[in-house]
Amino acid sequence: MNESLSTRRLVTRLLLVVVAMFAFGFALVPIYEVMCQAFGINGKTAGAYGGTQAVDEQRQVRVQFLATNAAGMSWEFRPQADEVTVHPGASTQMLFVAHNPTGQPMTAQAIPSVAPSKAAAYFHKTECFCFTQQVLQPGERIEMPVRFIVDRDLPADVQHLTLAYTLFDITARKPPVAQVSR
Amino acid sequence: MSAVIDSHQGQAHSDHHHGPAKGLMRWVLTTNHKDIGTLYLWFSFAMFLLGGSMAMVIRAELFQPGLQIVQPEFFNQMTTMHGLIMVFGAVMPAFVGLANWMIPLMIGAPDMALPRMNNFSFWLLPAAFTLLVSTLFSEGGGPNFGWTFYAPLSTTYAPESVTFFIFAVHLMGISSIMGAINVIATILNLRAPGMTLMKMPLFVWTWLITAFLLIAVMPVLAGCVTMMLMDVHFGTSFFSAAGGGDPVLFQHVFWFFGHPEVYIMILPAFGAVSSIIPAFARKPLFGYTSMVYATASIAFLSFIVWAHHMFTVGIPLTGELFFMYATMLIAVPTGVKVFNWASTMWQGSMTFETPMLFSVAFVILFTIGGFSGLMLAIAPADFQYHDTYFVVAHFHYVLVPGAIFGIFASAYYWLPKWTGHMYDETLAKLHFWMSFIGMNLAFFPMHFVGLAGMPRRIPDYNMMFANFNMVSSIGAFMFGATQLLFLFIVIKCIRGGQPAAAKPWDGAEGLEWTVPSPAPYHTFQTPPDVK
Known part of the structure; x- marks a missing residue:
């Protein structure tokens, strides 16, 4: 037993x-x-960055912007400029424009990605529309800001980096009902 | 008065030595390890024929370029179901069946440690595969996302039937986990006195290690499909970038299961041929201890190499290097094993009965598959090979002449013990040679078309690949048709034939040969003495 x-x-x-x-x-x-x-795998960026940095006037970095719609997304979505040149440590703002051309209110979520992926850890967003979901009424157009700092410790061999957003339609998951009365 | 006592004693006697129950309920309710082993083996053979006929559909479509027989949607379902059925329905249950039959006989145990759970873990399988195969008849079709079911193809873009697929995988997982727990409990607790761990036959050793792999990774697979289920139905976003998840995470979770899984399918075959080669070389196995440690090393390494399946998804350079070197390290213990098998045969008095033919072919062809695995492990080269037919050639070379030939070798080796009859050696040799030629014809040209750039999982292809694909298809039809001969040989052996001695192979070692052939319904009710 x-x-x-x-x-x-x-x-x-x-x-x-x-x-x-x-x-x-x-x-x-x-x-x-x-x-x-x-x-910094897959260019995933961290959440909101709270710090500030001294500006490195000696160095310049090109930052390019990309805006892409995920499959099935019908919004117009683009950055106001394709590229800016910034000093590491300086806080810079860029506006992205989104327009809902459909007849329905819709909710969208933008997912950021930074290339090259090893630069992702050195790209800080102090403010970003990607932190929240965006609701647009039929025909509505908004300008959405992203404010960022390129870290002073960015590896020297990185001369330019790309910030790409992919916009996903999440209306089915988060119906934009609450915001209709706004 | 004495008559009453006699009949009472007679009752007790027959209770103790009862044979199998009569009729169908014997198989439904059985807790006998031999009955359950037989059920597993027949089930796996049925699944082998079903998954094989799907391979025939695939090869028929690929016989010529262009679309002839099936539509691409159905072709995708065929490749997916072929993979799932062969992995989870044919190879794994066949090894569980062999474990059920042979482990108690090899370690001198009367039965498995948990006989009722044993029954349940078998009967989950027909339920799981009925669920899975039924999706082929559903509107929108069955799973069409490949056996690796990468998200979001298997979540956002999946057919409705994906839920059936998920629950089928859950059932298969529960069945495998219960089977593995049973094997571990049997081996650790029911060995005959004197049967120390380092005296166990290698088949028992490899199964013990396989069982630990199973309980480590099948729950991860269950977690993976559960996350899929939640993404599909409950609004979570584990694998959806829109909600903050990541499709690449799916591949990490899947391959954390998937890589140990491929060793689950090969380690028991290693164990079986380690019993068979010494029997027909009439020499003890060379390097028993190193075999045990090599098996354990392979099992350990299988947990730290998974990302070599995903070199192209964009992992950091250090990651690529780590997974490349870790993968190449597996060649060392595997090389030890191949060396030991070759050394066992060296200067042995070899004869080539069918189990030995399959075992020798196993050693040679598995090594070829291992070499193409080394080629794939080279991260920079893998960018060229990834998702081509070279990968298909590689894993069919390790699974067909690896796992499947290992199962055939085991079946022929132990059929006399199971049935009490010798199988037809002439037909069995024909089965071997047809399988050997068919299998090489089918899979060897795939190396060439893969290196030339033919992608896998497509129903149509460039004209330049036409000739090699036709050769592959002819070989596949030959291999497929030959398996009906195996069915015939097994049935013929069950129905009659030359009676088998308790030990039909003069060089064989092990407790299983000390019981009569066919093995009685109950064996080792008093433990044997192991010297």
Whole structure:
């Protein structure tokens, strides 16, 4: 009977391993998030940046802007300028224009990405329309600001970087009902 | 008075030594490891034929360039279902079936440690595959996103039937996990006295390690499909960039499961041929201890190489280098194994009965598959090979002459023990040679078309690939048709044939040969003595 007792304990432990590995599968999600931010993988950028930096007048970096619609998105979406030249450490603002040409109110979410991906960790956004969801009424047009600082520690071999936004239609997930009365 | 006592004793006697129950319910309710092993093996063979017939559809369409037989939508469902059925329905259950039959016999145990759970884990499989295959008849079709089901193809752009697919994978996962727990509990707790861990046959060792791999990664797969389910139905965004998720995360989670999974499909075959080659070389296995450690090293390394499947998604250079070198490191323990098999054969008194033919072919052809794996592991070169037919050639070379030939070798080796009859050696040799030639004809040209740039998972292709594809298709038809011969050989062996001795192979070692052939319904009810 000792035998069956130890079988029971063994099976309990193995089941615990199973549960732990199931949890580990989900833990991969935050682990991946942390890895992406730590190593700038996939050009993922961090959240809002609170700090300020002294301006490095000696150096110039070209920042290019891209605006793309995800599949099925019908808005007009573009930056006001294709490219600006900035000094690292300086705070710069760029406006993106969005227009909802459809007859329905719609909600959209912009996802930023920085290339080259190793520069992503050195690109700080102090203010960004990508932090919130955008609701546009039929025919409405808005200008959406992004304010950013290129870090003074940006590797020397990076002379220009690209900030790309992809705009996703999330109307089905977040119906723009609450904002209609605005 | 004495008559009453006699009949009472007779009752007790028959309770103790009862044979199988009669009729269909024997198979539904059985908790006997041999019955369940048989169920697993027949189920896996049925799935092998089903997944194989899907491969025939694929090869028929690819016989010539252009669209002849099926539409691209259906072609995609065929490639997806072929992969899923072969991986989860044919190879894995076949090895679980072999484990059920042979592990208790090899370690001197009366049965598996958890017989009722054993029954349940088998009967989940027909349910899972009914669910999966039924999607082919649903409106919008079955899964069409490849067996790797990358998001968002399998979430945002999936057919409606993806939910059936998800639940089928859940059931298969639960079944595998229960099977693995059962194997571990049996091996750790039910060994006969004197059967120390380092005396266990290698098939038992490789299965023990496989079982640990299973309980480590099948839950991750379950988590992965659960996240898909939540993305599809409950508005989460694990894999959707629109909601802050990332499709690349899917590939990390999937391949964290997927890479150990490919070793789950090969390690038991390593164990089986490590029993078969010594039997027909009439020499003890060379380097038993190094075999055990090599298997454990392969299992460990399988957890730190997953991103070599995704060199092209844009991982940092340090990541590419790490995963490249870690992957190449696997060649070391695998090389130890191949060296040991070759050394076992060296100067042995070899005979080439069918199990040995399949085992020798296993060693040679698996090594070819291993070499193309090394080529794919070179990160800069992988950008050229990625998603071409070279990858298809690689993994079919490790899975067909690896896993499947390992299963055929095991089946021929232990069929006399299972049925009590010798199989027809002439027909079995014909089966081997037809399989060997068909398989090489089918998969070797895929290396060439892959290197020349033919992408995988397409129903149509450039004219320049036409000749090699025709050769591949002819080889595939030959390999496929030959498996019906295997069915015939097995049925013929069950129905009759030359009676098999308890130990039909003079060089064979192991406790399974100490019981009569066919193995009685109950064996080792008193543990054997292991010296």
